[in-house]
Structure formats: C-alpha cells, structure tokens
Amino acid sequence: MIVLGYNGFTRGAEIFGRLFEATGVARNLLVGHDASAALVVDGELVAAVEEERLSRVKKTSDFPAHAIQWCLDFAGVPLDQVDVVAFPWRFSPEVADEMIAQVASGGQSPAEKFDVLRRAGEFYTDMVSREAIHDDFVQRTGHELDPNKLVLVPHHLAHLTCGAYLAGGGDAAFLVSDGRAETLSSVMGEVRDGVVRVFDDSTIPMTSSLGVAYGRITRYLGFVPNNDEYKVMGLAAYGPSPRRNPLLERCVRLHENGTYTISIPMGVTAYYALFDDLFDGDSEKREDFDFRVKVAAMAQHMVEAVTAHQVRALTAASGLDTLLFEGGLALNCVANTKMLERSSFTGMEVSFGASDPGVAIGAAVYTAGLRNRPADAATTPYLGPSYDEPHILEALEEYADRVEWQEEADVEAVTERTARLLSEKNVVAWFQGRTEYGPRALGNRSILANPAFPEIKDIINIRVKHREPFRPFAPVVLESEAPRVFDLGKKTSSPYMTFVFPVREEYRERIPGACHVDGTARVQTVDDRQNPVLARLLRAFTDRTGVPCLLNTSFNVAGEPIVCSPRDALECLLATEIDHLVIDRFVITKKSG
Template identity: 75%
Template sequence: MIVLGYNGFSRSSELFQRLYGATGVDRNLLMGHDAAAALSVDGEVVAAVEEERLNREKKTSDFPVKAIGWCTDSTGVRLDQVDVFAFPWKFTSAVAEEMIAGICARDMPVEAKFDHVRRVGELYTGMLSRSAVHDDFVRRTGFEMDPNKLLLVPHHLAHLMCGSYLAGVGDAAFLVSDGRAETLSSVMGELRDGVVTLFDRGTVDMDSSLALAYGKITRYLGFVPNNDEYKVMGLAAYAPPPTRNPLLAQVVRLREGGSYTLSIPGDRRAYYALFDHLFDADPAKREDFDFRVKVASMAQHMVEAVTVHQTRAVAAASGLDTLVFEGGLALNCVGNTKMLERSPFADMEVSFGAGDSGVAIGAAVYAGGLPRRGPKPEPTPYLGPVHGEQEIHEELLRFKDRVEWVELEDGEVARRTAELLSEKKVVGWFQGRAEYGPRALGNRSILANPAFGDIKDIINLRVKHREPFRPFAPVILESEAPRVFEMGKKRRSPYMTFVFPVKDDYRDRIPGACHVDGTARIQTVTARSNPELARLLGAFTERTGVPCLLNTSFNVAGEPIVCSPRDALECFLKTEIDHVVIGRHLVSKKSG
C-alpha cells in the first residue's frame, strides 16, 4: 500500500492576511505551517521532506508541491500509483457547525458575531473543506486525484501517529499539545492493542492553548511567535525558577483529570496590557535583558507546571509505562525532561517530528496502518534528499572562483575533519540524506570543539548571526552519554528533545556545550543510526580526549537548514565557517 501524506495550503497566506491581517511575524501562525510531504510504502516511511528545504521559505505554509515532487521522483512512484492521499486536518461539516456555535456563544456584539462567522465561512469554503483540499491538490499538482482516495486525518491523531511510529513502541499513553487542531489544543489518552482511546476529561480547547499562550509571551518579548519559543526557553535558564509566578496565580487554573484553562485575551493590545500589568512593565522595559529573563523564567515555569499536571493525570488514568508526547509544545526540551522525571512513567518518547512537520508523516502512517507484522523498521530522521558525488562535484565547479577542495578517501573523511575540529575551527558537515524536522541531527550540521569556552560566541556572532545568549547542543556517542551527562530515566536522546545536567567533572572540559545553568540539550548517536557521524566522534575523541562535538543546524538566522550542496556552499561563503565537508570533499575558501 502506497500512501502520500502532506501538509500545507496554497491559500493560507492570502486568506489569513486578508481575513485576519496576518502579516509580518504572524506569518508563522498560519494553518499549514511547516508544510511537508511523506511517502509510506507498506507501513514504512521511505521518503519525507519539508517544503521549506526546497523552496527556501522558512516555516512556509504553502502547498508542498516541491516536497511531493521530490518524494515521488526519488522513490519512482507515480501519483496514479498512490492508494491514499492523507491530509492532517479534518474540518468536517460537524466541526464547522461547532465553530459557528462557538462564535455565537461568545460575549460580543451581534455585528461582530456576523463578521466572525463570515470570515470563518470564507476560510472554510476557500481552504479547509474537503472539496477545497481536493481542489488545491489538483490545481497545484495537475493530477486529477480520485476524491475517494483523499483521507482527512484529525490533526492531533496525525501528531500521535507520527510519535508512535517513530518511537517504535507498542502500547503507550500519549499527550498531544500544540497551538490548535480543529477545535482543541491538547488531548491525552492511550494507544493499546492498536486502539486509540481519548481521555475526555483531559481535553483542552483552543481558547486555553498553552502553546499559543507561550507564543504570545514570545511575541511580547520581541521575538517571532511559533518560531522563537526556544529563545524564551533558553533565556529562562538565566534566572532561577520564580518563587512567585503571576501567570500561575492569575492566568492558569488547573482542573481535575489533567485539563486546565488559561485566561489570556486574544487581541494583541489586550494581552500586551495584561502582561504589562502582571510583570510590572512598560513598553520601554520589554527590550531590557534582565526583564526578558524574568518573564521568560515565568513563562517556562508555567509550561512546566501545566505539563507536569497533565503528565501525572494521564499516568494515573492509563497505568502504562511509556508516554508519547507530541505537538509543538513537545519541542520544549527543558520541560520534557522535568515532565518525565516528575512522573510515574519509566520513559517518555518525543520524536524528531513533534511539531507540525511531523503531521505529514503521521497522516501517512495512520492511512497505511502501524506496522504490526514482521520486524519493524528502525526509525530514522534521515528521510530527505541525498546528493551523489557527481552532483557535488558539479556544484563545486560552479563556485570554483571562490572555493578550493580536496577529495578524500572514505577512510580519511573522519580523520581529517577531527584534525580540523581539534583546533578552534568551525566546520560545516554535509553528509547523506537530509534529516527531517527542525533540528540538525548530524547530516546538515555545523560542528565545533566544545572544549573552547568562547566557541559559542564565535558561532553565534560570526556564523549564525544570532543572539549571543543562545546555547548549542552537544552530539555524543550513545555509549558515552551516561559518563558525561546526568541522564535520569533516559538512556538515549537521539533527536535533541531532552535536556540533561552536565556532570561536574565535565563542565570545565566542554564549556562550549554547557548552557548558563550547566545543562545541555544532547543528541546521542550510534554506529547504526549515523555511521559517518559516529566515526567522526570516535576519531575526534581519540585525538582530543573530548567526548562530544558541538552541533548546530547548518543555516543562518531566518533561513531554513541547507538541503542541497548549492545551499551549503552559499551558506559557507556568506559566513565565517572555516571549512565545509560535503560528502568526501573537504572545501575551503580561496584566499584573497
């Protein structure tokens, strides 16, 4: 069975701009953001890529025509061979009626209700309805899809299926929490014997979305909502947890069964005024670093308190040992670790597709059915485009006036790269298939030696062109991780979705990988999961005695992670990266 899962709308940007004034930073709040496509064959995901990697528009919500084209072309599958086209939003007529009823029940003038219903109606007929989704596919691909082959998958179910498939677990409790789905922002339940059961008492509606609340605070602090929340998470580490948190005292109300309500206005001016009141601020103070740290600490503390409340509730209701946590809020890796350690669960899984890029995979998995017979494929994030040596060489020739290179023997790649990294060099690392999701996981990465205490400043300012407070993640062999980090209940962290304290003995040895609070968001690697990166780690540790490398995404601020050799070379030439290794080619800039 062949299934194509995809996420993205051609008209999302147009309609949200015209109907709701969504421009500027609000572009990241559009439905369909992180547009992507994934192809599943007989229950195994064989190809997946985000549209932004190909059209070079970060967090694009556009219909993923390039991603679909790559998935089919790279696997030799024609669209007329696809059995199911799975789309991770299900706005049925019943959902539309629920949306209309919700508007009518609000406390607002009747004229405002009519206006709101009009706008929702245009959004539904122009983008969200089944016929609009079908017509969008036909118009953008030119393929006359059989309407009976289109399967609309509920958004939160797509998140769950992505997490369950990639975790490789059978029975598990689950929690999904994101900005919004069709009508809810968070659900919990369990997956047992292939059957999904929702715990109704744990559902949370969109008006109380924790992820959107965190996004509003992100915007209040001058960052981009639904994009820069990790900056707020990073800033929070510069202050201890607050002894008094007005967000928990006046905004959040925890309820039995794991649900909660949040009282934050939807209008920007109204919630800015609320935050100014809660945080004792005025517009002039919002740019102050100490003020940002204080507010970020309170926002992070709020997320941790609410998600721990949810985790304990789903554990009590399920009794299973493992929790699958998905949705945009699951990218808050600091909160993830605290959720697990403060819960009865023995383990918690968060996938590399936890955000909305993952729902394309999840929709495909749901339509194709979780694999139940025979050995299950080992989950891998390396599902994207790969480029052969000839293509790499052709791209290098295009830049021959600005770069020079040597072609290494296979066995020399790790040794020569480790030699460079033993110095204070920054190296772009471009190998194999592109990884999927928002994190660079060792195939489209920038690497450096964490033994140098100022390496973070060098990369932030001279390479990434971003704020100096931003931390970087270490990548380490899975077998070595417990020696360097306090892993708690975890034994592995392959997708940078958990944060761990660095052991005292190693804080002075890898200062470049330690955040201000002595923690690190780690990626663990094995020879099976990423052979080339594992060889490099082995060679680097043997040469230097340093057990890990600093790993950050191969891009600059505001741009998607590089996908092709051309992307890599262009990024290399406009930054102060010292060298880039593309396949077997060690590339340097020409002097003068």
C-alpha cells in the same frame, strides 16, 4: 499500497493575512505551517522532506509541490500510482457545527458574531473544507485526484500516529499539545493493542491553548510567535525559577482530570497591556535583558506547571509505563525532562517530527494502516534528499572561482581529516547523506565545533549564525559515552535533541562550549546504526583530543532553512565565517583574497 501524506495550503498565508491579520511578526500563526510531504510504500516510510528545504522559504505554509514531487521521484512512483492521499486536518461538518456553536454562544455583540462567522465561513469554504483541499491538490499538481482517494486525518491523531509509529508501536499513554488543531489544543489518552482511546474529559479547547499563550509571551519579548519559542526557553535558564508566578496566579486555572483554563486576551494591544501589568513592564523594559529573562522564566515555569498537571492526571487514568509526547509543546526539551523525571513513567518518547512537520508522516502512516514498525527496523530521521558525487562536483565547479577543495580517499580519511580540523578552533560545516527531517540538525546538515573552547559559542552565534549571543548549542555524543558525561536520569538515549540533561560536574569545565548557563545541555546521542559516519567522526575526534563530544548546531544562518543541497551549503559557507565545509569526501575552503 502507496500513501502520500502532505501538509500545506496554497492560499493559507493569503487567507490568514487578510482575515486574521497574520502578517509580519504574526506571519506563522496559521494553519498548515511547516509544509511537508511523506511517502509510505508497501508499509515502509521511504521518504519525507519539508517544503522549506527545497523552496528555501523558512517555515512555509504553502502547498508542498516541491516536497511531493521529490518524494515521488525518489521512490520512482508516478502520481497516478498513488493509492491514497492523506491530509492532516479534518474540518468535518461536525467540526464546522461546533465552530458555529462556539461563536453563537460567545459574549460578543450580534454584529461581532456575524463578522467572526463571515471570516470563519470564508476560512472553511475556501481553505479547509474537503472540497477546497481536493481542489487545491488538483490545481497544484495537475492530477485529477479521485475524491474518494483523499483521506482527511484529524490533526492531533496525525501527531499521535507519527510519534507512536516512530517509537516502535507498543502500548503507551500519550499527550498531544500544540497551538491548535481543528477545535482543540491538547488531548491525552492511551494506545493499547493499536487502538487509540482519547480521554474526552481531559481535552483542552483551542481557547485555552498553552502553545498560543507561550507564543503571545514570545511576541511580547520581541520574538516571532510560533517560531522563536525556543529562544524564550533558552532565555529562561539565565534566571532562577520564580518564587511566585503572576501568570499562574491570574491567567491559569487548573481543574480536575488534567484540564485547565487560560485567560489571556486575544488582541495584541490587550495582552501587551496585561503582561505589562503582570510583569511591571513597559516598552523600554521589554528591551532590558534582565527583564526579558524574568518574563521568560515565568513563561517556562507556566509550561512546566501546566504540563505536570496534565501528566499527573494521565498517570492516574492510564497506568501504562511509557509516555508519548507530541505536538509543538513537545519541542520544549527543558519541560520534557522534568515531565519524565517527576512522573511515575519509566520511559518517554518525543519524535524527531514532534511539531507540525510530523503530521505529514502521521497522516500517511495512519492511512496506510501501520500500527507498528517491524521489530528490527531502524527509526531514522534521515529521510530527505541526498546528492551523489556528480551533483557535488557540478556544484563545486560552479563555485570554483571562490572555493577550493580536496577529495579524501574514503570515509575513514575524511573523518580523520575532519577530526584534526575540529581539534583546533575551527568551525566546520558537515554535509553527509540524506537530509534530516524535522526542526533539528541531527548530524547530516550540521555545523560542528570543539566544545572545549569556552569562546566557541560566541564565535558561532555572532560570526556564523548571525543570531543572539545568549543562544546555547547542543552536544552530540556517542550513546555509549553519554552516561559518563551527562546525567541522563531515566533516559538511556536522546537521539533527537528532545531532552535536556545536566552536564556532570567533572565535565563542565572540559566542554564549556556545550554547557548552557545553568549547567545543562540539549544532548543528541548517536550510535553506529543511526549514523555510522557521524559515530566514526566522534570516535576519531575523541581519540585525538580526549574531548567526549562535539558541539552541533544546524547548518544555516538566522532566518533561513537548514541547507539541503550542495549549492545551499556553498552559499552558506561563502556568506559566513565557517572555516571549512565537508561534503561527503570533499573538504572545501574559501579561496583567500
């Protein structure tokens, strides 16, 4: 059985921009962002890639034509041989009735209700109805898809299935929390013997979305909502946890069964006024670093308090030992660690596809009927394109007037050469094998550096990434070495940068470049099975320097997707102050002069 999962809408940006003013700084506040495709063949996830990596439009919501075609080409599967097409949104007639009822029971005037219904009707008819999704697929692929082969999977179920499958199956409690699904923003429950049970009395409606609330504060602080929330998380570490939090006092109410109500007005002018009142702010103060730190700390504290409230209720209702956490909120790695350590759960899993890239995988896996991975299967995020030597040489020849290169004999030689470069104050772009899936660079499309140099963070932020100087970087470390350097608490590994751990006191001065201001680090652990080439590089680097980890950040500059192809990598090298680029066995530098 061959199942193609995908996420994205041709007209999503146009419809949301026209009907809901989702343009400019609000451009990512729409259904279908993080467009992507995934392919399951005979029970195996064989390929997945985000559309942005191929189209080079960051966080695009467009129909993923390039991603779909690449997945099919990689597997050698023509579109007419695909048995089922799975889509991770299901605006069923029942959901439509619920949307209408919510508008009808609201407190607006009749004229305002009719306006909301008009816009909701156009959104439904032209974009998310089964007919619109089917027609979009046919028009963009040119393939006359049998309507019976289109399966619509509820959004939160797609999130959950992605996480459960990548965690290896097994019984687990789950929490899914994001900006919005069809009508809800968060659900919890448990998976037992492959059967999903949602705790219906603990669901959170879209009107009280924690993700949306955090996004509004993100915008208030001058960032892009549904895109820059990690910047708010990073800023929060510069200040202490607030003794009192007006967000929790005035905007959030916690109820039984882990539910809550968040009351923040919808309009930008209205919620800016509310936040100015809560935080004693104004347009001038919003530019002040200390003020932004104070607000960010309160936003982060709100997330931690609300999710802890949910986890307490989930623990009482389930009694299982393992927690699966998926959805956009699961990218808040600071909150993740606290959720686990302060709960009675003995284990917690957050997948590399936790945010919306994962729903293409989840829809495909669910529709294929996969409940568990084979026990000996290696979970890998390296599911995207790779490039053989002729492709690499073709790209190098194209840029031969601006770069020069040396080919090393084998993997051992290139890792030794790279370790030698990294032992000095060099910034090295590292390009190997298949592209990672999801928002984190996990060692195949990464920028690496030596964390022993305190100034290396500023060098990369300002001269390479072209981004804010307060942004931290993650260390990548051999899984066997991680407990010696970091306090992992209940975790034994963290392969996807989804948890934050304290750096042990004796190592803080040895790896200052990988320590955030609060003495923590968002760790990626690696072993020989997950990424043998990166593991070899780490051993060579540690043997040469005595430094137990490398600094790892995504191979891109601010505002651009992570690089995918050799040409992308060469363009990024030439546009920044990266010192060296390693593609496969080729070590590349810019020509002087």
